[in-house]
Structures are given as structure tokens and as C-alpha cells.
Amino acid sequence: MDQPLNLVLFSGTDDRLQAAAILTAGAAALGKPVNVFLQYWALDAFRADRIGRDHGLAPEAGAEGRAAVDHLRTAGQATWADTLRMAKELGGVDIQACSLSMDLLHLDSSDLDPLVDGVEGVTAFYLNAGEGQVVFI
Amino acid sequence: MILQIAQTLDARGLNCPMPIVKTAQAMKTIQSGQLLEVLATDPGSVKDFAAWSRTTANELVEQTVEGGVYRFVLRRK
Numbered sequence: 001m002d003q004p005l006n007l008v009l010f011s012g013t014d015d016r017l018q019a020a021a022i023l024t025a026g027a028a029a030l031g032k033p034v035n036v037f038l039q040y041w042a043l044d045a046f047r048a049d050r051i052g053r054d055h056g057l058a059p060e061a062g063a064e065g066r067a068a069v070d071h072l073r074t075a076g077q078a079t080w081a082d083t084l085r086m087a088k089e090l091g092g093v094d095i096q097a098c099s100l101s102m103d104l105l106h107l108d109s110s111d112l113d114p115l116v117d118g119v120e121g122v123t124a125f126y127l128n129a130g131e132g133q134v135v136f137i
Numbered sequence: 138m139i140l141q142i143a144q145t146l147d148a149r150g151l152n153c154p155m156p157i158v159k160t161a162q163a164m165k166t167i168q169s170g171q172l173l174e175v176l177a178t179d180p181g182s183v184k185d186f187a188a189w190s191r192t193t194a195n196e197l198v199e200q201t202v203e204g205g206v207y208r209f210v211l212r213r214k
Contacts, residue, residue: 002204022153026157026158028161029157029158029161031193075152076151086155087161090158090161
């Protein structure tokens with residue numbers, strides 16, 4: 001249980017971010033440390049001015065998937081951002097922005113939601129990942 | 138035996154993983170040895186609470202189901 005779970009988030013659609021937030025919250029509830037590394041479109045979704053927006057769904061969702069996701073939401077399911085906030089309150093969750101993606105998107109730390117703890121390169125990510133599993137979403 | 142419940146968490150209507158997340162939060166607010174009662178309607182919670190209890194060493198003292206509501210009693214380690 002000591003090795004962290006390491007999630008690399010690449011995709012910026014709400015369904016994938018929701019799946020990642022659930023994995024993060026579940027691990028945090030078990031007391032397992034979680035390192036989240038934000039790249040490309042996932043990082044874009046964490047911009048302070050965009051985090052609350054509709055980020056769409058993965059193409060395979062289709063109209064039926066869209067309806068199912070909307071149904072869960074209206075039934076009161078927490079958003080991925082709120083799920084991550086709760087996971088962080090439990091402790092052991094560190095969310096870092098990939099520095100290359102920051103350059104790509106012309107972002108500064110001040111552009112990001114407070115959920116993001118900092119900016120780091122891939123080497124720092126691997127160092128913190130230790131021997132723990134790395135999952136790419 | 139009548140169990141002395143220190144706190145009750147109503148997690149009915151919440152989807153996975155919120156019942157467990159809120160349980161982990163609530164557990165921090167009671168003392169070691171005290172009991173937390175959790176009510177949930179997520180069918181996945183049966184396996185989730187068993188797994189959470191095993192992993193975190195907080196004992197699952199009682200588990201019942203009535204009218205689609207799962208009730209778990211956990212003792213803080």
C-alpha cells in the first residue's frame with residue numbers, strides 16, 4: 001500500500017476526467033498516495049477559467065452515452081473537479097502540471113485551478129512515482 | 138448486543154466512490170474504538186466496504202440490508 005498510484009491524464013473530456021477522479025478518490029480513501037500528472041488537453045481542462053465548463057465526452061460515448069452521463073449528473077453525481085477536491089481533503093493526493101504542456105498551451109501557474117499543486121517535468125514525475133503503477137488516461 | 142453508535146453517515150443516493158470517500162472522512166472525526174454507522178444505496182458498496190475495512194484495518198462490525206438500503210457499522214482502529 002506504500003507505493004503510490006500514478007495517473008497520467010492526457011484526455012480532457014469529462015468522462016475520462018471523471019474516471020480518473022474516481023480512481024484517485026478511491027485510492028485516497030484507502031490511504032494510498034496518488035500522483036496525478038496533467039498533460040495536454042487534461043491540463044487545459046484544469047484552467048481556472050475553464051474547469052467548470054462542459055468538456056464534452058470521448059467520441060465512443062455517442063448520443064446514448066451523453067444521455068446516460070447527463071442522467072447521473074442530474075441525479076446528483078459529483079463533478080470530477082469536486083470529486084478531486086474531496087480526494088485531496090483526504091490527503092496524499094498531489095496534482096502536478098506537465099511543464100511541456102504548460103508551454104504548449106501558453107499557461108502560467110496563475111492560470112490553473114487551485115487543485116493543481118505545482119508544475120514539474122517528466123523526470124520529477126517518475127521520481128515521485130517510485131515503483132508504483134503508472135496509468136495513462 | 139446493542140451497539141453504541143458514535144456517528145451516522147447518510148450516504149444514500151450517492152454513487153461510487155462517494156460512500157467510501159465520505160466514510161474515510163467521517164472516520165477521522167471519531168475516536169479510536171468508536172463506531173461509525175453508514176447507510177448506502179450503491180450496490181457496489183457491499184464489496185467496497187469489505188475491501189476498505191480489510192485494507193485500512195477499521196473493523197466491519199455489522200452489515201445488513203433492508204429495503205435496498207445497506208447498513209454498515211465500522212469500528213475505528
